[in-house]
Amino acid sequence: EAEDALGQVQDARALDEWRVRYLGKKSALSQVMRQMGTLPAEERPRAGEVVNRCRERLQAAWEAARTALSERLLAERLASERIDVTLPGRRQERGALHPSVRVIQEVEDIFLGMGFSIAEGPEVETDEYNFEKLNLPQDHPARDMQDTFYLTDTLLLRTHTSPMQVRTMERMRPQAPVKVIVPGRVYRRDEDDATHSHAFNQIEGLVVDEGIRMSDLKGVLEQFARAMFGPEQAVRLRPSFFPFTEPSAEVDVLCINCGGAGCRVCKETGWIEILGAGMVHPHVLDGAGYDSRRFNGFAFGMGVERIAMLKYGIEDIRHLYQNDLRLLRQFARPV
Numbered sequence: 001e002a003e004d005a006l007g008q009v010q011d012a013r014a015l016d017e018w019r020v021r022y023l024g025k026k027s028a029l030s031q032v033m034r035q036m037g038t039l040p041a042e043e044r045p046r047a048g049e050v051v052n053r054c055r056e057r058l059q060a061a062w063e064a065a066r067t068a069l070s071e072r073l074l075a076e077r078l079a080s081e082r083i084d085v086t087l088p089g090r091r092q093e094r095g096a097l098h099p100s101v102r103v104i105q106e107v108e109d110i111f112l113g114m115g116f117s118i119a120e121g122p123e124v125e126t127d128e129y130n131f132e133k134l135n136l137p138q139d140h141p142a143r144d145m146q147d148t149f150y151l152t153d154t155l156l157l158r159t160h161t162s163p164m165q166v167r168t169m170e171r172m173r174p175q176a177p178v179k180v181i182v183p184g185r186v187y188r189r190d191e192d193d194a195t196h197s198h199a200f201n202q203i204e205g206l207v208v209d210e211g212i213r214m215s216d217l218k219g220v221l222e223q224f225a226r227a228m229f230g231p232e233q234a235v236r237l238r239p240s241f242f243p244f245t246e247p248s249a250e251v252d253v254l255c256i257n258c259g260g261a262g263c264r265v266c267k268e269t270g271w272i273e274i275l276g277a278g279m280v281h282p283h284v285l286d287g288a289g290y291d292s293r294r295f296n297g298f299a300f301g302m303g304v305e306r307i308a309m310l311k312y313g314i315e316d317i318r319h320l321y322q323n324d325l326r327l328l329r330q331f332a333r334p335v
């Protein structure tokens with residue numbers, strides 16, 4: 001009976017119940033063993049032997065069943081928890097550099113190749129560095145060119161990266177040459193439209209040494225434009241005005257989207273203005289500690305988003321801020 005019952009046992013709990021029932025203190029076997037004393041003396045050895053053999057057999061059967069059960073449970077677990085190493089993996093989503101960041105990195109590479117170093121400056125500026133040291137005193141009408149977010153009477157969000165011209169010269173003086181570019185975010189109270197944002201990126205450039213000429217500025221900008229847009233890229237300088245440069249120019253590049261024929265990226269003009277530039281004004285040089293009778297230099301400030309729009313054929317600057325994944329995915333590098 002015990003062996004038949006053991007054959008039905010399927011799990012650890014049933015096995016334990018079996019052990020209590022057939023080998024425990026209240027089992028039939030234990031009762032027989034307790035009654036041995038009531039047998040006549042000559043029958044005891046033989047009865048004892050039978051009972052012992054019986055008990056050993058059940059004990060051995062229980063141990064075998066216990067081993068078999070644990071082996072079966074282990075096998076089941078191994079089968080159900082198996083890892084199939086041949087399954088295809090889950091693909092990792094790849095991020096992409098934002099087009100503005102890509103432009104900044106490319107511009108940095110080009111100017112590093114021309115021997116410039118890279119600096120960064122504060123986004124919260126003083127009126128003094130953003131305007132006064134750039135030859136823009138209080139109440140100067142040219143301040144209206146850059147409508148400003150003021151934080152206090154004297155602190156503001158920088159409207160351009162040009163304050164770093166002065167900070168760099170003050171840090172470097174009296175060394176020459178100074179050859180630096182400064183990428184960074186700037187802020188203006190401009191109405192947002194297809195080509196204007198109230199927060200955008202500029203890259204400032206500054207070269208100061210003895211004997212620097214306007215033709216050096218033009219040559220550097222042409223070399224930059226060809227490295228950035230292609231060896232045939234046409235560049236045009238238009239006379240302009242900035243209080244901190246004299247003479248001043250605005251620089252356009254021929255629209256690579258339409259080849260100059262006119263399209264939405266260049267607002268049908270065939271050209272896109274990418275930067276302002278000029279020869280550093282003597283007042284700015286002297287104020288920053290470089291004697292303008294001995295030193296001169298040029299500076300420029302380019303609009304990163306304008307370059308990104310031109311390079312990638314983006315017709316509205318707002319696309320660069322909306323973080324639409326359909327736009328950003330196009331800049332992911334192929335896997």
Ligand code: FA5
Nearest residue numbers: 160162190196197200274275276277299300301303306
């Ligand atoms: C300046 O900010 C001068 N600091 C540039 C400069 C530096 C002149 C050194 C001389 C010497 P401007 O305001 O034109 O100039 O801006 C420079 C460039 O920034 C523009 O050519 C344009 O590409 C970009 N830009 C200007 N305003 C915006 C705007 N609201 N949104 C996006 N890009 C802009």
